[in-house]
């Protein structure tokens with residue numbers, strides 16, 4: 001079949017066009033409500049990692065001041 005966006009010949013069972021990335025069918029999976037949940041999850045992970053990094057940096061700074 002042909003890509004409806006760029007017209008490139010692609011496999012009949014292809015989900016997206018390999019050339020331009022346009023989906024060959026309407027997206028069925030992602031409902032609009034699923035996105036904020038995932039974003040909040042990543043935000044939580046980012047905050048956790050940021051906290052760990054800040055803690056490690058503080059610890060490192062403490063060690064450096066102890067050494068010098």
Ligand SMILES: [Zn+2]
Pocket residue numbers: 003004005006007008017018019020021022
């Ligand atoms: Zn295409």
